[in-house]
Amino acid sequence: MDLLLTKQADPTSPLFHHYLTPQEFKSQFGPTKDAVNNVKLFLQSHHLAVTSISSNNLVIHTVGSVAAIESTFSIMLYDYIINGRTAFAPSLNPAVPNDLAPSLRNIAGLNNLSMYEPRYRMLKEDAPPHPLPISYTPNDIQVAYDVKPLLNTGANGAGQTIALFELDGYNPADITTYLDLYKLGPKKFSDVLIDGTRNVPGSGAIETTLDMEMVSSMAPNALQKVYIGPNTTVGVNDTYNAIVTDNSAKVVSTSWGQCEQAAGEAEMGTLHDIFRQGAAQGQTFFAASGDDGAYDCGDTSLSVDSPANQPSVVGVGGTTLLLNKDSTYGSESAWSTIVRTQLLGGGGGLSSYFSRPAYQNNLAITSPQRMVPDVSANADPATGYSVYCSGGNTSICKGWITVGGTSASAPVWAGMAADINQYLTKQKKISLGNANSILYALSNTPQRYPAYHDVTTGTNAFYKATIGYDLATGLGTPDIWNIARNLSGSILRGPALSEGDPG
Known part of the structure; x- marks a missing residue:
């Protein structure tokens, strides 16, 4: 990916400013179907529902009970009072099986401590x-x-x-x-x-x-x-x-x-x-x-x-x-x-x-x-x-x-x-x-x-x-x-x- 971006920025390269469509990006650099399916099966096996998968396969949405989420990611969620606002967050970083870790960049939504x-x-x-x-x-x-x-x-x-x-x-x-x-x-x-x-x-x-x-x-x-x-x-x-x-x-x-x-x-x-x-x-x-x-x-x-x-x-x-x-x-x-x-x-x-x-x-x-x-x-x-x-x-x-x-x-x-x-x-x-x-x-x-x-x-x-x-x-x-x-x-x-x- 970095090599492509470098070539796209190089006026001497045949790829200079030759940009991808979203479909081309997905096929060349997006997560594979197998990777997405493995994550989906893992979530479902822990009683979490997969509600949507983004068109580029980068984002998977899942929902479930607090107990199911805690069990899935080996965490405990707690409430905290921060500047008068009640917020929730896990006490530990979430964990997933080693064979799944390369496919998961980030598990978002486990806390609401900070806002933009x-x-x-x-x-x-x-x-x-x-x-x-x-x-x-x-x-x-x-x-x-x-x-x-x-x-x-x-x-x-x-x-x-x-x-x-x-x-x-x-x-x-x-x-x-x-x-x-x-x-x-x-x-x-x-x-x-x-x-x-x-x-x-x-x-x-x-x-x-x-x-x-x-x-x-x-x-x-x-x-x-x-x-x-x-x-x-x-x-x-x-x-x-x-x-x-x-x-x-x-x-x-x-x-x-x-x-x-x-x-x-x-x-x-x-x-x-x-x-x-x-x-x-x-x-x-x-x-x-x-x-x-x-x-x-x-x-x-x-x-x-x-x-x-x-x-x-x-x-x-x-x-x-x-x-x-x-x-x-x-x-x-x-x-x-x-x-x-x-x-x-x-x-x-x-x-x-x-x-x-x-x-x-x-x-x-x-x-x-x-x-x-x-x-x-x-x-x-x-x-x-x-x-x-x-x-x-x-x-x-x-x-x-x-x-x-x-x-x-x-x-x-x-x-x-x-x-x-x-x-x-x-x-x-x-x-x-x-x-x-x-x-x-x-x-x-x-x-x-x-x-x-x-x-x-x-x-x-x-x-x-x-x-x-x-x-x-x-x-x-x-x-x-x-x-x-x-x-x-x-x-x-x-x-x-x-x-x-x-x-």
Whole structure:
């Protein structure tokens, strides 16, 4: 699998950007029928019902009594009180027979100790009746990051599909209000409901709303498929797996995460399998890198966020962006600040689980670990984005508000990527696909047009922004028109496309 991904990223390889269909992935790399059947028989022999098997054979759903589950996996489940919340978890790690162990990456759903958190941040929650003067509008960001010339060519996301990974609902009328004010056209979104969820705005509605509006601000004509799943480990896995097995979106945005240590090694492995399938299919994943600077777990230990830590995901960090009066790019620094004694900043650092991927080999930093983030965009809530949100059971969504966080920078990048893909298709070039190798090549090899604003000031509360790649802002923030023009040249010229290839 790793060899295929390497060849797909190599412009000299015959397999460069020749991506698999979900069916091809299943036949070449998915668990075999025998492996799936052995797991199924094992579960049924312990009085557990197998309720479904995902189309790629990566996920098996099973249900049963607590006693049957405890007996099957040699555990005891206990209730715990954590921060006033009752949670359950086993006292020991689950065990399975040795001959079955190679077929089981992870047994999810045995605890509910940790949940995914949205990566948005606000300086204050009181909302005025109209967009705040300090809130950046779609036009501001389009001008600052040089998206405007690309939009003026007609590359506004038309014909592109962007998947949004969400763990809460939203009010469709909020999106319409936003689109109408900024003249971004009619709504273009549909819901994909996972594991019996419904689109009911809850405490996380602001995240879903933010994601949809940020994507709309950069790619107003793209179709958004909003995948909404339960905020459980099983729900997270099922939602990501649905995005991958559907394979209808070549750009994916996620602004929900948790620190690596909370996720754990087994869950890291499950997500790794899912994201690698997406990468092999040519899907580009953008993930918020977190809003706690270099301390993603919220304590004094250096840590990074999942899934921005995944090698097949583009981790998107955060900056403080200042504009000139005409909205053109002024200056930028790594984002970190203290608000009411709480440290805020763009997530970044070294993964404890993943080794340094090949696309990070030519950097000044010599760590053997996966480095985060890959790129950045404005995320400081003091220079935040204008958002309209009225749905949900929280006092935050009271109309027009200013929102920041890497929750905003990830969907901003996703929208810009959809515009680039449309432009490249029009130029008869192949699209971004598994994008990290391309994004790093734009920085590491000579280009006609500068692809990034190199952020060289500020810190993320530990790591400094420096010349070139750094652990505070990655490669920097984009000049999208320059990136599109560079990519329409030689860097993406691979072998002729065959039937079934994206683009």
